[in-house]
Amino acid sequence: MQTNSTTSQLGTTALQLPPIIFGSSALGNLYQAIGDEVKREIVSQWFTQSTGVVVADSAGKYGAGLALECMAAALTQLGIDQQDILISNKLGWRRVPLVGSEPTFEPGAWVDLKHDAVQDISYDGMLRCWEQGCELLAPYQPQIVSVHDPDEYLASAVDESDASARWDDLGGAYQALFELKDRGTVSAIGVGSKDWRVSQRLCDTYDLDWVMLATSLTIYEHSQDLLDFVESLRKRNISVINSAVFNSGFLIGEDFFDYRKITGESAEDQSLLKWRAKFHDICARHQVSPAEACVAFGMSPPGVIATALNSSRPGRIAQNVSLVHAKPADAFWSELKNSGLIAEDYPYLAVNDHA
Secondary structure: OOOOOOOOOOOOOOOOOEEEEEEEEHHHHHHHOOHHHHHHHHHHHHHHOOOOOEEEEOOOOOOOOHHHHHHHHHHHOOOHHHEEEEEEEOOEEEEEOOOOOOOOOOOOOOOOOEEEEOOOOHHHHHHHHHHHHHHHHHHOOEEEEEEEEEEHHHHHHHHHHHHHHHHHHHHHHHHHHHHHOOOOOOOEEEEEEOOOHHHHHOOOOOOEEEEEEEOOOOOOOOOOHHHHHHHHHOOOOEEEEEOOOOOOHHHHHOOEOEEEEOOOHHHHHHHHHHHHHHHHHHHHOOOOHHHHHHHHOOOOOOOOEEEEEEOOHHHHHHHHHOOOOOOOHHHHHHHHOOOOOOOOOOOOOOHHHHO
């Protein structure tokens, strides 16, 4: 097993990626079911709107493998060569038969699924997830892999003994991934987690190539501890990919915040709605779209090399590509700081006004 210690040499080869990574959760029917023709057009737009190699991110969790299946079908029908697409598959969730009318994972988030998914994190479990993912993606194969949702796996521990065993399971999972890399089967290993502190612990233990943040480094949430972690990764040449920068779409006007539907019935919901209304008002005054603001903020720390953006509408792919190049003016960021919507001492935007 390849590990870091306080005395080992830190640093791995940073990934060379375009600024946009195309997310594929929509292909797995996240929040809504979309037709196969629409899914094929989404994938087609990845290539129409890009120059060079397309990078796509998926996971066995997305629609219990449906996203992988639909991506492979679309790529095949479009005649895409393997060398023209770089696929990231986050491993740790495995397709199983659906018992009952609804899947058991993330209730309410996935629509019209014919399978369920279970977390399968261990040495053997990672190989099972890898093999199943390759079967669903065939004839394509992922080149970038990670352990998906290790935070959820650790959080499910019932006591300290179980927590220790689950950490050992993660060690086995990474051993399996490093063996794949040593054989040249994959080129890079990372972690995809909503809880960045779990990613931090893993980066302090294993020589990872990349970290994908989810719902943690956003214009709404950006703790100093997290920013310090991202800076430490930059110094170690570990690439950071940001994702879910819209907090599941809520920040740009949709109904879900971090995969939970906002109804406005609770004080927490009311606070979120008030924040969003103020944010949208400032965006309108500066003629900056909320999506532009969210992506630009999420890419502002120097260690973030790319943003993963997902869309269920083919017509929005071009907009997503343009988002990663948006540069709102300092006056916009200054008003967000002055209004208290982002930290006044945030170091990467409108710095001159708050030195």
